Amino acid sequence: MKIAVFAGDGIGPEVTAQAVRVLEALNLDGMELTEGDVGGAAYYKHGHPLPEATLDIARASDAILFGAVGDFSCDHLERHLRPEQAILGLRAALGLFANLRPATCFPGLEHMSGLRPEIARSIDLLIVRELNGDVYFGEKGMRTLDDGRRQGWDMMAYAEDEVRRIAHVAFRAAQGRSKKLCSVDKANVLETSQLWRDVIIETSAEYPDVALEHMYVDNAAMQLVKAPGNFDVVVTGNLFGDILSDQASMCVGSIGLLASASLGERQTGYGTFGLYEPIHGSAPDIAGQGKANPMAMILSAAMMLRHSFGLEAEAARIEGAVAKALEDGVLGGDLGGTAGTQEVGDAVLARM
Numbered sequence: 573m574k575i576a577v578f579a580g581d582g583i584g585p586e587v588t589a590q591a592v593r594v595l596e597a598l599n600l601d602g603m604e605l606t607e608g609d610v611g612g613a614a615y616y617k618h619g620h621p622l623p624e625a626t627l628d629i630a631r632a633s634d635a636i637l638f639g640a641v642g643d644f645s646c647d648h649l650e651r652h653l654r655p656e657q658a659i660l661g662l663r664a665a666l667g668l669f670a671n672l673r674p675a676t677c678f679p680g681l682e683h684m685s686g687l688r689p690e691i692a693r694s695i696d697l698l699i700v701r702e703l704n705g706d707v708y709f710g711e712k713g714m715r716t717l718d719d720g721r722r723q724g725w726d727m728m729a730y731a732e733d734e735v736r737r738i739a740h741v742a743f744r745a746a747q748g749r750s751k752k753l754c755s756v757d758k759a760n761v762l763e764t765s766q767l768w769r770d771v772i773i774e775t776s777a778e779y780p781d782v783a784l785e786h787m788y789v790d791n792a793a794m795q796l797v798k799a800p801g802n803f804d805v806v807v808t809g810n811l812f813g814d815i816l817s818d819q820a821s822m823c824v825g826s827i828g829l830l831a832s833a834s835l836g837e838r839q840t841g842y843g844t845f846g847l848y849e850p851i852h853g854s855a856p857d858i859a860g861q862g863k864a865n866p867m868a869m870i871l872s873a874a875m876m877l878r879h880s881f882g883l884e885a886e887a888a889r890i891e892g893a894v895a896k897a898l899e900d901g902v903l904g905g906d907l908g909g910t911a912g913t914q915e916v917g918d919a920v921l922a923r924m
């Protein structure tokens with residue numbers, strides 16, 4: 573079980589250390605952790621946010637545990653040298669096209685949501701975000717127009733096979749849940765979205781047991797705060813998925829609790845190769861202070877055990893311990909509490 577550990581920037585290393593403690597406590601046979609540099613940390617050490625050596629570690633592994641990247645001191649660099657290129661580069665190089673972002677309200681944390689408790693309590697959804705295409709990976713550039721004005725541009729595009737493969741992931745996920753799928757697009761304005769919608773409809777013929785609905789992204793943003801309990805599986809493109817998943821995290825109370833899995837087609841001897849990361853970022857404002865809540869990172873490790881290693885019982889054991897810690901009032905600053913990074917790690921370990 574080869575696991576690459578890329579902690580990255582800001583709070584990345586602190587929260588990753590706690591997830592590693594949790595994994596080590598399980599005493600899994602043959603588990604091997606290899607660390608690699610990514611993000612701003614890698615740029616300052618090697619001159620590149622995603623060094624070749626890191627990519628080699630990734631390719632030789634069965635799964636990747638990824639902390640966070642992002643460092644304001646790199647904002648002046650050319651785009652290809654910025655920290656974010658580490659995660660974008662890994663997603664592209666490893667063909668990790670399916671991003672699963674579950675959002676559920678933990679019992680007892682309803683009051684942390686910006687929504688009324690009875691609405692927060694109803695949230696149990698899964699965002700399936702396409703991760704290899706869209707305006708993220710289209711051509712882009714800066715140019716000066718004939719009249720002297722500067723213009724920045726980014727091309728948004730989806731090819732039908734890119735939509736089809738994420739559609740299959742989403743329909744299968746819906747089959748495993750309550751058989752409801754909502755596809756989010758902007759087909760009233762964008763051609764990219766019209767193709768997206770057409771292909772989703774074509775694919776739905778293979779899943780007659782799943783009830784499919786379509787929603788424009790602006791309406792979806794509204795429904796997510798109005799009646800989030802009506803969503804189950806949501807499938808959407810890269811950009812809309814980025815935005816809606818941050819929104820969903822605050823609907824359930826904190827971005828410090830949400831984990832994610834990024835999967836491709838590659839199968840290892842254990843399961844599906846994947847990258848696992850919290851949906852939160854590097855939070856430079858609290859980095860190095862031992863304050864960051866490591867729960868999203870710990871829950872990402874649980875997702876890794878489930879999806880990449882088929883270790884359902886171990887995954888459930890970690891998730892149960894996190895839920896119990898929250899129930900017992902072990903709350904980080906993001907949840908209005910005072911528990912520090914190490915303390916939360918201790919609490920989860922004690923409950924495992």
Ligand code: IPM
Binds near residue numbers: 642656659660814851
């Ligand atoms: C995320 C992040 C990334 C994204 C950034 C760090 C490039 O916001 O994983 O949601 O936009 O995909």
Ligand code: MG
Binds near residue numbers: 814818851
């Ligand atoms: Mg994001």
